Amino acid sequence: MSYSGPFPIFDGHNDVLMRLFNKHVRNAERLFIEGEDVGQLDLPRAQMGGFCGGFFAIFCPSDERDDIDSLMDGEAYDIELPDPLPQENALQIALSMAATLLRIERSSNGSFKVCRTAQDIRNCLKTNTLAAIFHIEGAEAIDRNFNSLEVLYESGLRSLGPVWSRPNIFGHGVPFSYPRSPDTGPGLTDLGKELVKICNQKNILVDLSHLNENGFWDVTRLSDAPLIATHSNAHVICPHSRNLTDKQLDAIRDTSGMVGVNFATILLRNDTPGNQSTGLDEILRHVDYLIDKLGIEGVGFGSDFDGARVPEEIGDVAGLITLRQAMKSRGYDDDTMKKLCFENWINVLERTWGS
Numbered sequence: 003m004s005y006s007g008p009f010p011i012f013d014g015h016n017d018v019l020m021r022l023f024n025k026h027v028r029n030a031e032r033l034f035i036e037g038e039d040v041g042q043l044d045l046p047r048a049q050m051g052g053f054c055g056g057f058f059a060i061f062c063p064s065d066e067r068d069d070i071d072s073l074m075d076g077e078a079y080d081i082e083l084p085d086p087l088p089q090e091n092a093l094q095i096a097l098s099m100a101a102t103l104l105r106i107e108r109s110s111n112g113s114f115k116v117c118r119t120a121q122d123i124r125n126c127l128k129t130n131t132l133a134a135i136f137h138i139e140g141a142e143a144i145d146r147n148f149n150s151l152e153v154l155y156e157s158g159l160r161s162l163g164p165v166w167s168r169p170n171i172f173g174h175g176v177p178f179s180y181p182r183s184p185d186t187g188p189g190l191t192d193l194g195k196e197l198v199k200i201c202n203q204k205n206i207l208v209d210l211s212h213l214n215e216n217g218f219w220d221v222t223r224l225s226d227a228p229l230i231a232t233h234s235n236a237h238v239i240c241p242h243s244r245n246l247t248d249k250q251l252d253a254i255r256d257t258s259g260m261v262g263v264n265f266a267t268i269l270l271r272n273d274t275p276g277n278q279s280t281g282l283d284e285i286l287r288h289v290d291y292l293i294d295k296l297g298i299e300g301v302g303f304g305s306d307f308d309g310a311r312v313p314e315e316i317g318d319v320a321g322l323i324t325l326r327q328a329m330k331s332r333g334y335d336d337d338t339m340k341k342l343c344f345e346n347w348i349n350v351l352e353r354t355w356g357s
Contacts, residue, residue, distance in 0.1 A: 008336070010127065011322050012344040013056030014262025014304025015137075015211070015233035018043040019099040020061050021308045031105040035114075042307040042318040045113065048132055051322035054344060055117070055126060055133030057161055057232055059309070060099040062092040062142050064168070070178055071311050074268045081178040083168040092142035093150055100157055103136060116158045120352035127344070135351075137232070139212070140166030140175070146193060148200060155204055160355065161232070162201060163209035164194050165217065167244075172197050176214040180268070181241040184250075189216030198224045205355045210234070211264075211304070214243075215250070222253050227354050229259035233304030235269045235288045236295075242269050251295040260350040261296060262304025263288050265312040280313045282328040289342065298338060302346045 021041050022030040037046035043053070064084035073081050107116050114132045117123050126133035136158040138144075144151050151159075167175035172194035176184050190198070198221055201208050210218055210231040222229060231254065237245035246254075246261065254261060263285060264270075267277055270284040292301045305312065307319055315324050329339060 007052050007323075007326070009326055009339045009343040010052045010054035011303060011325075012054050012123070012133070012347045013307070014302060014347065015057050015059055015139075015264070015309070016043050016305060016307040017059050017061055017139075017309030018307065019058055019102055020063065022102055023095065023099050024063075030102050031109050034102075034106055035110055042312070044319075045110070045132065047318055047320040051318075051320040052326070053132070053319045053322055055123060055135070056305075057135045057137040058103055059137045059139040060096050060103075060143075061139040061166060061309070062087055062095040071268070074178060074180065079178070079180055080182070083175075083177055086168060086170055087142045089142060089145055089171075093145075096138065096143035096150075096154070100136065100154065103134065104157070107134070118158055118160055118355075119357065120348050120355060121357060123348050123351065135161050137161040137163075137207075137209070139163045139209070140168070140170065141172050141197060142170050144172070144197065146171065148197070151197075151200065155206065159206065161207040161209060162197075163212055163232075164190065164197055166212050173217045173220075174214055175212045175217075176243045178268075179243040181272070182243040183215070183241075184218070184237065184243050184245070184247065185215040186243060187214055187216065189214060189218070190220040195220060195224055202226055207351070207354050210250075210254075212244070215247070218250055218253075222257075227257075228350055229254040229257045230350060230354070231259075231261045231304075233262050233264040233266075233306050235261075235264050236291045239288055239291060240269055240272050244269055248295065251292070255296045255300060258299070258350075258353065259296075260300050260302060260346060261292055262302045262347075263292065264310070265303075265305045265307075265316060266310035267313060268310070270313075282313060282315050282325060283332075285313070285325070286328060286332055298341055299346055299349065301342060302344075303342070 165175035
């Protein structure tokens with residue numbers, strides 16, 4: 003079954019490659035292509051839900067990493083993060099996930115493409131091909147001499163977050179804390195600043211999600227590209243340390259940048275964070291606020307599918323149909339729907355990568 007509606011959704015973040023990696027099975031690409039009854043994202047359900055593509059993240063989990071979501075059910079928390087991950091270990095994990103991404107493309111009979119330009123994504127929309135961006139969340143796999151960055155770039159890498167929440171040689175992430183400001187410690191290291199400059203030179207998107215506030219401001223001083231947070235929400239609505247303050251949103255607006263609204267329930271509401279009965283009105287509350295702060299061209303979606311608990315009304319990628327219905331019920335017109343669902347992402351990527 004293929005989605006035939008007018009507003010396909012291009013998405014700022016998913017962790018399906020990590021989910022497939024954690025299965026420790028050969029031919030994991032088949033599970034994505036053929037579909038399975040676990041997780042939140044695979045090709046058949048993407049087609050049902052009108053998911054036309056997005057950022058496919060490579061995230062290297064620590065051996066001792068717990069299910070962080072399960073630790074964020076209280077009214078307040080401050081979670082201790084795993085230790086830094088050695089570069090050699092991270093590179094092996096990253097290569098495995100990158101290989102899965104490329105095998106999905108090769109085995110999909112033309113229904114999945116790793117995109118390197120904005121025009122690639124536009125072409126995928128015309129041909130009903132799922133458009134994937136090769137993204138790294140946390141640059142542990144990058145060595146001090148940036149040799150692995152060169153190789154990964156040639157393999158299709160076009161988006162990179164210098165840190166996940168744990169520290170690495172490039173900087174310090176924001177911890178999982180609630181309620182708390184994102185101003186939680188030092189920002190980018192000298193190597194991290196060099197990484198941002200190299201990404202600018204190569205037109206690699208620098209993702210601000212997971213950076214703490216000092217790291218955020220380091221990027222603003224260094225980067226000549228639009229400021230982009232692929233999967234973050236508004237701190238004034240939900241005071242989680244992972245969310246963005248009004249001052250940060252102002253800086254993103256001033257560069258014609260963008261924020262992808264995260265579906266993770268822990269980042270949506272300030273009364274019962276983590277509650278999966280969270281309604282879709284909470285997602286749209288963040289959308290409306292971000293439109294007010296950034297303008298209609300500065301907002302999209304960054305679901306965090308397969309990386310977070312999302313509202314039960316969505317459930318998985320097939321549930322994006324329900325999200326569109328909620329948007330319609332809220333009064334969004336067709337032009338607004340088109341921009342929020344896919345046009346804004348493609349346009350900001352063109353401003354970042356060039357045509």
